[in-house]
Structures are given as C-alpha cells and as structure tokens.
Amino acid sequence: MVLMLLKLFFPPPFFIKAMSVICVMSLGNVGLSEFRGKHMKYSKFLNVGEKKPIEKKILVSSRTGMLIAYTPSFLVGFVSFGIFPNEDLRFLLVKSTLTFHFFKRILEVLFVHRYSGGMEVESLIPITLSYFTSSVLVIYAQHLAQGLPEPAIDLMYQGLILFLIGISGNLYHHCLLSKLRSNKDTEYKVPKGGLFDLVICPHYLFEILGFLGISLIAQTLYAFSFTAGTTLYLMGRSYVTRRWYLSQFKDFPKDVKALIPCSMLLKLLFPSSFLVKAMSAVPVATLGYVGLSEVRGKHMQYSKFLNVGEKNPIGNRIQVSSRNGMLIAYTPPFLAGAASFGIFPNDDIRFFLVKSILTFHFFKRILEVLFVHRYSGGMEVESLIPITLSYFTSSVFVIYAQHLAQGLPEPAIDLMYPGLMLFLIGISGNLYHHGLLSKLRSDKDTEYKVPKGGLFDLVICPHYLFEILGILGISLTAQTLYALAFSVGTTLYLSGRSYSTRRWYLSHFKDFPKDVKALIPFVF
Structure with missing residues (x-):
C-alpha cells in the first residue's frame, strides 16, 4: 500500500x-x-x-x-x-x-x-x-x-x-x-x-x-x-x-x-440478498488487488508478461500454450451461460437478455482464440487457475443474482435497453481491435509490434476499453449489485493491466509515442 x-x-x-x-x-x-x-x-x-x-x-x-x-x-x-x-x-x-x-x-x-x-x-x-x-x-x-x-x-x-x-x-x-x-x-x-x-x-x-x-x-x-x-x-x-x-x-x-x-443505487438496482451483497465484495476486492499488482509490476503470467517481474526461472513453472490456456479460461463461463437456459427456462426478458449476452460474450472469446488471435509463448498454470475461476464464479453469480431478482419490483430507472446497446458497442469495438492486432503478424511471427489503426493511435489497449464497456453493458442490463460489482472489478484489473502494457511498450520501443495513453483517450 x-x-x-x-x-x-x-x-x-x-x-x-x-x-x-x-x-x-x-x-x-x-x-x-x-x-x-x-x-x-x-x-x-x-x-x-x-x-x-x-x-x-x-x-x-x-x-x-x-x-x-x-x-x-x-x-x-x-x-x-x-x-x-x-x-x-x-x-x-x-x-x-x-x-x-x-x-x-x-x-x-x-x-x-x-x-x-x-x-x-x-x-x-x-x-x-x-x-x-x-x-x-x-x-x-x-x-x-x-x-x-x-x-x-x-x-x-x-x-x-x-x-x-x-x-x-x-x-x-x-x-x-x-x-x-x-x-x-x-x-x-x-x-x-x-x-x-x-x-x-x-x-x-x-x-x-x-x-x-x-x-x-x-x-x-x-x-x-x-x-x-x-x-x-x-x-x-x-x-x-x-x-x-x-x-x-x-x-x-x-x-x-x-x-x-445511496438511494440512487436503490433506483438503479434490484434489492440484494445478504449472500449477493457479500459475494459482490469479492470481485471488487480480488480483481482490484490483481489490478494493483499489475501496476506494481507483479503480473499475471501470460502474453508479453509471461516472464516479467518473476524471480523463479521459467523452467520451474508449469505452462500451457497461450491458445490452450485461453480456451480453458473461457470455456467454463460459456458452459455456465449455456446451461442456464436449461436450468432457468421460463424467466423474464431481462433475465433472458442477461443469459444471452453473457453466454455470447464468452462464445465470442472462444471463437477469437480459435480463429483470430496470433499467440506466442505460453501461459503459467498458476495464473490460468485464478483467471478461470474468476470468470466462472462471476458468470455463475451474475446469473444466480438475476434469478433471485425474479418477481421483485423492477428498478425505478430501467437501464436494460441502454445496457444492451452498450454491450453491442463494447463487443463490436473489442472484436474490431482484436482483428487489428491479429493482422500485425502471421502465425509463425512471434515478434511484437506497435499496433496501428482504430483507437490504437490514442490508447494502447482499446480492446480492453471496449471489453469494459461490454461488461458494463451486461451490468446495466442485469441491474443487480453483483453484476455491477463484477463490472467494477473488471475495470480495476484491466486498468492496471493496460497501465503496465503501456509501460512495457515504452520500454521496448524507443519510438513509441508518449501521447498514446493506456486505456482512455487523452486521459489515462
């Protein structure tokens, strides 16, 4: 601290x-x-x-x-x-x-x-x-x-x-x-x-x-x-x-x-049970801590940070390929979303949208892993396990919190459709910038390059920015405390990760433009 x-x-x-x-x-x-x-x-x-x-x-x-x-x-x-x-x-x-x-x-x-x-x-x-x-x-x-x-x-x-x-x-x-x-x-x-x-x-x-x-x-x-x-x-x-x-x-x-x-939250969110309130503190605290660790130089060990800031030699760690690691991370939350349609088949339009867009988010990530991303290096299993558990438990609790909200009075301010629009903007912008990243190199090319095009001329992690918008869209559609907490936690983690990504690019490319921010154009 x-x-x-x-x-x-x-x-x-x-x-x-x-x-x-x-x-x-x-x-x-x-x-x-x-x-x-x-x-x-x-x-x-x-x-x-x-x-x-x-x-x-x-x-x-x-x-x-x-x-x-x-x-x-x-x-x-x-x-x-x-x-x-x-x-x-x-x-x-x-x-x-x-x-x-x-x-x-x-x-x-x-x-x-x-x-x-x-x-x-x-x-x-x-x-x-x-x-x-x-x-x-x-x-x-x-x-x-x-x-x-x-x-x-x-x-x-x-x-x-x-x-x-x-x-x-x-x-x-x-x-x-x-x-x-x-x-x-x-x-x-x-x-x-x-x-x-x-x-x-x-x-x-x-x-x-x-x-x-x-x-x-x-x-x-x-x-x-x-x-x-x-x-x-x-x-x-x-x-x-x-x-x-x-x-x-x-x-x-x-x-x-x-x-x-505080009463604004009551107008924006469904009332939460004690379990949901208690669990809502978990993604904010844990993902916030991991984001802070990224800023301090202790990284989740995958992508360009696989062996950055680690004292133990890389040979002493258990690894999987980056592609397999990401498939493992995204598949359980996708299955949780898909299974929710059978477990909760007859719920209202809001619950249907929450299940649909959450499932689609992770299905899109799996398709990107298989057909879009160009990977190099590996992923440490010690990082893979908490990432997978975080995605899986968060998806389960977003869905379960929505189930508990069934039959309760609707929030006074309905954000369901603005949330859906924000999700579509987020997921589209995220896919577009992932596509730009994939064009930087071929499958056999392992060298990192400074990305260009889209919002890459303003921030180094526009794909994170749009991912945050997509998750925020899910939370606005759900309007439950846990969904909002997951959105906040994701924002804290990706803010830290984007900050360390910008620092990495500055250290590896002498001509990297210093006016390019980490996550938010002109601001951060």
Whole structure:
C-alpha cells in the first residue's frame, strides 16, 4: 500500500508531512464536532447548541463573513503566479484551479447566494485561517516538488476533469438554492431539483469532488490531506444539515441522504440478498488487488508478461500454450451461460437478455482464440487457475443474482435497453481491435509490434476499453449489485493491466509515442 502511494504523489519533505497530519486532524476534529452538536456558527447553525445569548457574540453579516473567508485564499493563488512565474504545466494547473475555485466562491457570495442572519467572528477566524494556510501549503508543496521525478501514475488530466465536474456541479446547486427565496425572504425551504432529490447537500458533494480534482492534479501529500480533511468536515456538516431539515420540516423525505446519494443505487438496482451483497465484495476486492499488482509490476503470467517481474526461472513453472490456456479460461463461463437456459427456462426478458449476452460474450472469446488471435509463448498454470475461476464464479453469480431478482419490483430507472446497446458497442469495438492486432503478424511471427489503426493511435489497449464497456453493458442490463460489482472489478484489473502494457511498450520501443495513453483517450 505504501509503495502504491509513492507512485501517486511526489515524495514530501518532513515539514509537508507534519502539516499534512495537522490538516487532517484539525479539519477532522471540526467535522466530528459538527456530529456532536458543536457547530461552526454561520448559516442555519448560527445559534444552535449555544448556551450564551446571541447578544454577547461578535457578529458580521453572512455575506461579509464569507467574503472575508475566501478573499485571502484567492489572493494567495493570484500572487503565486508572480512569485512562481516559470514553473511546469502541473504547477500552473494547480495555481489556476485553486485560484479559480476561490474566485468563483467570491462571485457566488456577491451575485448568487441569498443570505439571512450573521456569522460569528469566533467561527470566521478559524475558517479564514484554514482556507488561507491550506492554499499557501498546497502551492508551497507544489513548488517543493519542482525538479523531482514525476509520479509513476500521472493523474493530472483526470484531476482537471474531476475539478471541472466538481466546480460545475457545485455552482449549479448553489444556483438552485438561490432560487428558493428572494433577497428579502429569510425563511428556509426544502430545496428541490438536481441531486437535492437524493441528498440535502449536493453542493458539498461537488465541492469535495472539486478539491479531489485539485489534489489529483497536484499529486502532493498535502493536497491529498487537505482534500481528506475537507471531506471529513463537510461530512459532519452535511450530516447535521440533514438532521436540522428533519427537525424543521415534518414532510422532509427521509430517503434523502446527507451527502452521498445511496438511494440512487436503490433506483438503479434490484434489492440484494445478504449472500449477493457479500459475494459482490469479492470481485471488487480480488480483481482490484490483481489490478494493483499489475501496476506494481507483479503480473499475471501470460502474453508479453509471461516472464516479467518473476524471480523463479521459467523452467520451474508449469505452462500451457497461450491458445490452450485461453480456451480453458473461457470455456467454463460459456458452459455456465449455456446451461442456464436449461436450468432457468421460463424467466423474464431481462433475465433472458442477461443469459444471452453473457453466454455470447464468452462464445465470442472462444471463437477469437480459435480463429483470430496470433499467440506466442505460453501461459503459467498458476495464473490460468485464478483467471478461470474468476470468470466462472462471476458468470455463475451474475446469473444466480438475476434469478433471485425474479418477481421483485423492477428498478425505478430501467437501464436494460441502454445496457444492451452498450454491450453491442463494447463487443463490436473489442472484436474490431482484436482483428487489428491479429493482422500485425502471421502465425509463425512471434515478434511484437506497435499496433496501428482504430483507437490504437490514442490508447494502447482499446480492446480492453471496449471489453469494459461490454461488461458494463451486461451490468446495466442485469441491474443487480453483483453484476455491477463484477463490472467494477473488471475495470480495476484491466486498468492496471493496460497501465503496465503501456509501460512495457515504452520500454521496448524507443519510438513509441508518449501521447498514446493506456486505456482512455487523452486521459489515462
């Protein structure tokens, strides 16, 4: 786990480590205080849980208080462009996104938010200092990282996309809040629209995503710590906000959560038995771990990675040919799918589609093994066994979970036909790129070459990308927790495998284009 973290961020000096701990501890403590009823005194919690009368507190208006809180942090970001003028692209993005975040907050204070009441100065001071010091240290930590080797896993562009999603979602939900009342109206109302029908604080959720985006761009320990601390605080604040709405509005819907729209899953999936819930953790945990192992250099031993990263000599391992290995891996899940038509003959259209596309997926893989793929080398039996068991048990549980869903009310949001369309896109794109790979060499040619055509000019593993889309299509058609978990686990494994594949191509071909990503065009 520690090695994985080292791949995710620049090595921090002792000062940054110490300040990172302080950040998480202090913001985490404030979040815990919110849970316990000791609130930061602004907004609807100005005089909640206080023994002192409000007259004895020093107050400023909420608008003025928020301007004071955000302005120093904005100025820190703005000034950093002059203090550090010639740094790299990552540093420029960190300064830009951080500065823009607080500039947006200032504009919202001036032109969007509808305020009532005041803000206690005793709360204003720590809020202002927290934003200010965290902004300074995020930028300073990035400055200290200049000249160091880049993290092995580059998350800069993924972070930028996540920041844009976060800041857009936050602004949208702030605008919905502002429409609830006029400037002269001080009465609170239950917000509607957007994600407010699922959670009472979607603006906090998107704020967390925005800060997570900044931390992924920065990839420094302090940026991650600030995101973790902010998450802990906003979790506490959103929890008590929901509790406040429940106490103030008798008709407040109890299925509306505080921060994370868990109820969305209830709308998307059939209810799951305890067995299915327990088994759903297995593909996510196991395939996620194998994907992480791929990133760390411990590979499943087949294809180009047959003898990569292994200390034991190849002669000491039991092997089969790659073609036979893949036939062994795909045949049991295909047979499980085919047998399901006889075991469960009279089920509904959704179950019929799930059985059909799952069976067809593995039948296609068998045909590709026999007639499309060009293999070289072998496959280690120690890798073949877990791969075969993973495919087989996952196929069995996808089908069994669908059987258990028979007779239950349909999910409120029906994704069956979008899932079928996504499966067809995934399986077609996967076949097309497998065909391109097969044309690179003849049966007797064992030399690897850089693939071209299709999406190979953008990513080195487009066949994995379309396989993920196909499995996701199956999970959307099924709409069961296990099918979704299998899709997530497959994505984690193939993400790790594609990352190590790109690293392999970079090490073996000097002219391999570095702008070609691993799995997702322009992103990863």
